[in-house]
Amino acid sequence: MPIVPPVLDDRRFNDLVSELVARIPAHTPEWTNPMLGDPGRTVIDLFAWLTDTLLYRANLIPERQRLAFLRLLGVQMKPAVAARCLISISIDDDKATDAVAIKPRTGLDKPVRFETGSELTVMPVTAAAYYKRPLLEAELNQVEDVLDDLKDVYTDVGDKLPTPYATTAVYASGQPEESGFDPSAEALDGCLWIALLAASDDELHLSKVINTLGGNDQEQVVLNVGIVPNIEVPDLSADIGTRAKIPHTWEMTTNRETSDGLPEYVTLEPIDAADSTHGLTQRGIQRLLLPSASQIGAPTNDVRKNLQAGVGDRPPRLDDADQAARLIAWIRLRTTQEGAGVCLSWVGINAVEVDQRRTITYSQVGQSDGQPDQTLTLPGQGIEEESFELEVEEENRGFVVWQSMSDLALAGRDDYVYRLDSEAGTISFGDGVRGRIPTRGARVRVVTMRYGGGSAGNVAAGSIDGIKTSNGGDAGEAKLKVFQPLAASGGEDAETLSEAEKRIPSLLRNRDRAITPDDYEQIAADTPGVSLGRVEVMPHFKPHQRLTEVPGVVSVMVLPQKTTHRSPNPRPDRSVLESVYAYLDERRPIGTELYVIGCAYVPLGISTNITIADGYGRETVLHNVRESIYDYLWPLTPGGPLGTGWPLGRAVSDRELEVVISRTEGVEGVNGVNLFQQVDLEQSGVTPCKKKTVQPEWKLVTRKNCQPVEIEMKEWELPELMAVHAVTTDDEAVNASDGAPSELTIPRGSDAAAGVAVPVVPEVCQ
Numbered sequence: 001m002p003i004v005p006p007v008l009d010d011r012r013f014n015d016l017v018s019e020l021v022a023r024i025p026a027h028t029p030e031w032t033n034p035m036l037g038d039p040g041r042t043v044i045d046l047f048a049w050l051t052d053t054l055l056y057r058a059n060l061i062p063e064r065q066r067l068a069f070l071r072l073l074g075v076q077m078k079p080a081v082a083a084r085c086l087i088s089i090s091i092d093d094d095k096a097t098d099a100v101a102i103k104p105r106t107g108l109d110k111p112v113r114f115e116t117g118s119e120l121t122v123m124p125v126t127a128a129a130y131y132k133r134p135l136l137e138a139e140l141n142q143v144e145d146v147l148d149d150l151k152d153v154y155t156d157v158g159d160k161l162p163t164p165y166a167t168t169a170v171y172a173s174g175q176p177e178e179s180g181f182d183p184s185a186e187a188l189d190g191c192l193w194i195a196l197l198a199a200s201d202d203e204l205h206l207s208k209v210i211n212t213l214g215g216n217d218q219e220q221v222v223l224n225v226g227i228v229p230n231i232e233v234p235d236l237s238a239d240i241g242t243r244a245k246i247p248h249t250w251e252m253t254t255n256r257e258t259s260d261g262l263p264e265y266v267t268l269e270p271i272d273a274a275d276s277t278h279g280l281t282q283r284g285i286q287r288l289l290l291p292s293a294s295q296i297g298a299p300t301n302d303v304r305k306n307l308q309a310g311v312g313d314r315p316p317r318l319d320d321a322d323q324a325a326r327l328i329a330w331i332r333l334r335t336t337q338e339g340a341g342v343c344l345s346w347v348g349i350n351a352v353e354v355d356q357r358r359t360i361t362y363s364q365v366g367q368s369d370g371q372p373d374q375t376l377t378l379p380g381q382g383i384e385e386e387s388f389e390l391e392v393e394e395e396n397r398g399f400v401v402w403q404s405m406s407d408l409a410l411a412g413r414d415d416y417v418y419r420l421d422s423e424a425g426t427i428s429f430g431d432g433v434r435g436r437i438p439t440r441g442a443r444v445r446v447v448t449m450r451y452g453g454g455s456a457g458n459v460a461a462g463s464i465d466g467i468k469t470s471n472g473g474d475a476g477e478a479k480l481k482v483f484q485p486l487a488a489s490g491g492e493d494a495e496t497l498s499e500a501e502k503r504i505p506s507l508l509r510n511r512d513r514a515i516t517p518d519d520y521e522q523i524a525a526d527t528p529g530v531s532l533g534r535v536e537v538m539p540h541f542k543p544h545q546r547l548t549e550v551p552g553v554v555s556v557m558v559l560p561q562k563t564t565h566r567s568p569n570p571r572p573d574r575s576v577l578e579s580v581y582a583y584l585d586e587r588r589p590i591g592t593e594l595y596v597i598g599c600a601y602v603p604l605g606i607s608t609n610i611t612i613a614d615g616y617g618r619e620t621v622l623h624n625v626r627e628s629i630y631d632y633l634w635p636l637t638p639g640g641p642l643g644t645g646w647p648l649g650r651a652v653s654d655r656e657l658e659v660v661i662s663r664t665e666g667v668e669g670v671n672g673v674n675l676f677q678q679v680d681l682e683q684s685g686v687t688p689c690k691k692k693t694v695q696p697e698w699k700l701v702t703r704k705n706c707q708p709v710e711i712e713m714k715e716w717e718l719p720e721l722m723a724v725h726a727v728t729t730d731d732e733a734v735n736a737s738d739g740a741p742s743e744l745t746i747p748r749g750s751d752a753a754a755g756v757a758v759p760v761v762p763e764v765c766q
Contacts, residue, residue, distance in 0.1 A: 016048035077500045079423035080382035082356040083457030083491030086226045088348045092479040094199040096124045097208035100478045105359045110466035114354040125196045127349040131187040133168040162758040167316040176346035176485050180230025184341040188757045194331040201325035214293025221290045226351025228283045230343040231573035245279020247337040253330040255297025266291045298329045310759035317759040346485045356457030357450045370440030372431030380451030381425035389447040392438050411435035457491035514587045527583040533561035533636040543597050555595040565634045569720045572598045601720035605676035616666035626724045632660045633721045649715035655708040675701040
């Protein structure tokens with residue numbers, strides 16, 4: 001039976017009144033008529049009300065004891081987590097030719113407070129990304145006559161054939177590519193080209209912008225390039241550890257050519273210490289040192305001046321006359337190792353990372369009263385511990401820096417330490433034995449404090465605006481425009497008191513150490529900055545070889561939270577798996593081999609024929625049938641027979657689905673359920689940066705020996721419902737052909753033949 005804390009006194013107002021009235025004959029027999037409204041009865045009601053209030057407070061003692069127990073355990077509630085994202089800032093002035101310096105911690109107040117995480121020099125240029133796209137078959141047919149002429153025109157390309165391409169924009173208008181873009185697989189030359197464009201085509205304006213980009217003899221100019229890789233869904237057997245940096249190089253065009261007549265490029269050196277992308281493996285900023293003004297330029301784009309414009313190793317030819325006139329230079333990104341690919345969701349210049357926090361500097365927060373264990377309240381909650389710095393005034397020494405310590409019981413008598421509660425926004429000092437007591441009257445001030453966070457910071461793309469420069473800088477006089485390409489993510493509200501109380505059993509059971517399967521599940525679910533919808537612990541399962549009885553191995557399967565119950569099913573990307581792994585890895589036993597994995601899904605389709613009851617609309621009932629099937633096979637809540645998600649390894653049966661369909665309102669009868677399974681389809685976790693289309697086949701799973709039709713699942717697999725085809729008895733009969741789910745499109749790589757890239761515009765050359 002469950003353990004329920006007892007109520008100290010369960011009597012209420014009516015119980016107390018009844019008890020007092022029952023005692024009247026024994027204590028005051030002369031009071032023979034204690035009716036409502038009688039003065040004596042009013043006194044009874046008053047005392048019953050007062051006693052009821054006292055009993056209510058007495059029954060709060062167990063709750064107070066739980067809270068006191070939390071404090072004795074040293075448990076602090078988890079602070080709010082700040083949302084983060086990348087933004088791009090541009091100068092909103094067509095005549096501007098000078099750069100604008102923006103200092104770190106510059107504020108953006110719309111719709112909630114964000115701050116820049118690093119310095120940024122906004123260049124007076126905008127960027128447009130392009131790649132050399134191989135022509136499609138239909139386009140090749142249009143220019144078939146032109147191709148023969150190209151072979152005669154470009155006779156100096158050696159033994160290679162000219163391969164036509166179309167200059168194609170990527171990240172058009174700064175918008176991200178949802179499925180990502182992999183130049184090594186999709187571009188004819190394996191490069192991503194970024195055109196730096198001035199606001200005007202005036203020669204004087206262009207010259208001034210080039211001089212700004214070139215800097216001076218004392219200092220090189222730094223260009224911030226924001227990068228958002230498309231985080232792939234790793235295979236079940238993939239190793240989730242530190243990702244190797246992707247070997248790559250950045251190059252800028254000049255207005256010169258080599259002695260061989262080839263375009264000259266200058267390699268842009270990145271500032272390695274400022275590479276928050278860790279080699280293009282995660283969202284962040286790369287800061288590139290630009291060359292001098294004399295080395296900045298672009299080859300001519302006019303084919304009438306240079307027949308080789310856009311050919312071979314040269315930048316793609318721009319057919320937009322306005323952009324071509326404003327072109328300053330090209331920046332080229334390419335990988336330097338054969339077979340290395342990089343899938344990018346967004347690339348932009350003048351970028352900076354922002355987070356949902358507010359900064360306070362040199363703020364006095366109180367004075368010491370000289371008492372032990374004193375606590376001071378800070379001017380904010382959800383404090384970033386890494387940047388927090390505190391000073392306490394000392395006699396004849398001025399302000400002295402004190403150090404943060406998680407447990408003051410470990411401090412010495414003369415240690416200058418304090419304990420920070422980042423969620424509550426308080427600091428606590430020692431008692432003179434465990435940690436020094438600040439001198440009476442000593443002022444306490446915060447040197448630096450960043451605070452904030454919460455789910456309110458998870459704003460949609462294009463929401464952040466209103467840049468402020470309260471900390472000074474040239475940006476105060478410039479007109480700036482903010483562009484947010486992707487939604488902010490990672491923001492979480494602070495832990496509530498009830499949530500903290502629920503952690504008491506796990507704290508006593510595992511003390512933040514993963515030993516039992518329940519420990520792994522609880523700790524994985526508590527990973528900060530990650531919203532998980534389901535955690536499954538699989539002891540002795542090694543995902544690489546799909547072995548299930550390997551001693552010392554623990555696999556933790558995690559699925560992110562998802563509200564819609566439609567395909568694609570929730571899949572953790574690499575950043576989620578890495579976060580959970582890092583959190584568990586610090587808490588596992590040394591001898592345990594830990595894997596954090598996603599789920600292997602088995603694609604399937606369902607068709608059914610139903611009879612609709614009288615009085616119900618056809619489309620409404622069919623819609624409800626489809627929704628009930630999707631909900632039932634969903635891997636998260638409320639899916640599955642128990643409402644906790646479809647169980648791992650549980651087979652999908654047509655008989656079971658018939659019961660689910662028959663329970664749908666408006667269904668009078670179920671005339672059959674067909675199950676379809678995909679065959680010859682690679683795992684759906686493939687990197688979505690390829691373009692070739694593959695049409696999978698669907699196979700009808702048939703009944704054997706009058707047994708229920710089932711699609712078996714291995715213990716690490718879950719079903720993924722790709723399509724539901726529902727009809728009524730008035731429609732055509734359901735069979736394997738008309739009931740099959742619709743075609744799926746699986747991205748694949750480009751099959752462009754190797755050759756010399758030659759620009760072609762099919763619409764013009766037709």
